[in-house]
Amino acid sequence: MSDKPFFSVDDLHVHFAGRSRLFRPTPPPVKAVNGISFSIEPHRTFGLVGESGSGKSTVARAILQLVDIQSGTITLDGEDVTKVSSGDELTFRSRVQAVLQDPFSSLNQVHQTRTIVGDAITRHFGINAGADRDEEVMTLLDEVGLSREFLDRYPYEMSGGQRQRISIARALAVKPELIIADEATSALDVSIQSQVINVLKRVQADTGVAYLFIAHDLEVVKHMSDEVGVMYLGYLVEKGDAEKIYNGPTHPYTEMLIASIPMPNPVVQAERRSLRQSFDNDAEPPSPASLPPGCPFENRCPVTMDICREEMPAPTIGHHGGEVRCHLHTSGPELGGESVVQFIESTARRSSTV
Ligand SMILES: Nc1ncnc2c1ncn2[C@@H]1O[C@H](COP(=O)(O)OP(=O)(O)OP(=O)(O)O)[C@@H](O)[C@H]1O
Ligand code: SF4
Ligand SMILES: [Mg+2]
Structure with missing residues (x-):
């Protein structure tokens, strides 16, 4: 067995050039992704989470070759996918598929399911429209939990959850090894969301497909993922086992995301509200076009130190065995077992008594 990961992103940087305007200086580039690294094995899911604008979709678009990368490598079975020639593009597209947030706009409204899913089969396997292709489409409908009657339906005749299942069936039609699901469940109601997540999980158990699962909701990402990466302004600030990070985050930003998850238990909800108030909730994150020299979370963080304003923390091993980028774990004060x-709570208590 090869010791290389099946799929890997190493030190990825993606910058968007600032648009020049007549008689105005060219603005600096938007640094959307700044040195992201992670890997995924078959049967496994890596979740990317972070607030809007943190760079999650840009990572997805870089993998799908929809944007140019500044530097770094993206490899699938050891091959650099950023250098796929146009001749090999169809092979790449059959290995890596995407399921996006809005199936209404990504599914062709004038076609029935038999054509939407069937055309993907024709393109990749050369099976033309007819009984055999319909049979393949119906097998895929079974896989995503839709009855065979959906073969004749148009997207506008379906609910959001059903359309998303059709998107998944279309992605599966080419037997991909990696599916990038970018906010694939975000627009759905909670109960439909969990049905679609169950479909994705069952498909993974049946086919071994790997997922890059992107969402801004940490609760959903934890439910879906084996490993999770937390993004803030283009940086991966924390990465590791999804369950361990959710239960014991080591980066203040991850803590803030968890504190924002509504909880049914009123006691826990009150604790989370009070924790949330420790953060500067009014502070605007810096612009990705002018990142500060230090930690980009510094103006929202309740436990900032001098070094945080001066130096970007390097990745170190977190208590959960994954990685964290925060000075608290390197040149910061001893956490003293906390x-x-x-530490955030005791710092907040100390400052309220001074
Ligand atoms: N084509 C582009 N040109 C210039 N800037 C861009 C472009 N695409 C994205 N950006 C910027 O890059 C940053 C990251 O955007 P991205 O869409 O990757 O974030 P995201 O985490 O997916 O956000 P969301 O949760 O809202 O989908 C943002 O500041 C965004 O404005
Ligand atoms: S590096 Fe400093 S400012 Fe950034 S999250 Fe850690 S403690 Fe907060
Ligand atoms: Mg996005």
Whole structure:
């Protein structure tokens, strides 16, 4: 067995050039992705989470070759996918598929399911429209939990959850090894969201497909993923086992995301509200076109130190065995056995008594 990961992103940087305007200086580039690294194995899911604008979709678009990368490598079975020639593009497209947020705009409204899913089969396997292709489409409908009656339906005759299942069936039609699901469940109601997540999980158990699962909701990402990466302004600030990070985050930003998840238990909800108030919730994140020299979370973080304003923390091993980029774990004060959340709370208590 090869010791190389099946799919890997290494030190990826993506910058968007600033648009020049007549008689005005060219603005600096938008640094949307700044040194992201992660890998995914078959049967596994890597979740990317972060607020709007943190660079999640740009990572997805870089993998799908929809944007140019500044530097870094993206490899599938050891091959650099950023250098796929146009002749090999169809092979790449059959190995890596995408399922996006809005199936209404990505599915052709004038076609029935038999054509939407069937055309993908024709393109990749050369099976022309007819009984055999319909049979393949119906097998895929079974896989995503839709009855065979959906063969004749148009997208506008379906609910959001059903359309998303059709998108998944279309992606599966080419037997991909990696599916990039970018906010694939975000627009759905909670109950439909969990049905679609169950479909994705069952498909993974049946086919071994790997997922890059992108969402801004950490609760959903945790539910879906084996490993998770937390993005803030283009940086991966924390990465590791999804369950361990959710239960014991080591970066204040991850803690803030968790504190924002509504909880049914009123006691826990009150604790989370009070933790949320420790953060500067009014501070605007810096612009990705003029990132500060230090930690980009510094103006929202409740436990900032001098070094945070001066130096970007390097990735170090977190208590959960994954990685974290925060000075608290390197040149910061000893946490003295406290978790980051306890440290944030005790710092807040100390400052309220001064
Ligand atoms: N084509 C582009 N040209 C210039 N800037 C861009 C372009 N695409 C994205 N950006 C910028 O890059 C940053 C990252 O955007 P991206 O869409 O990757 O974030 P995201 O995490 O997917 O956000 P969301 O949760 O809203 O989908 C943002 O500041 C965005 O404005
Ligand atoms: S590096 Fe400093 S400012 Fe950034 S998250 Fe850690 S403690 Fe907060
Ligand atoms: Mg996005």
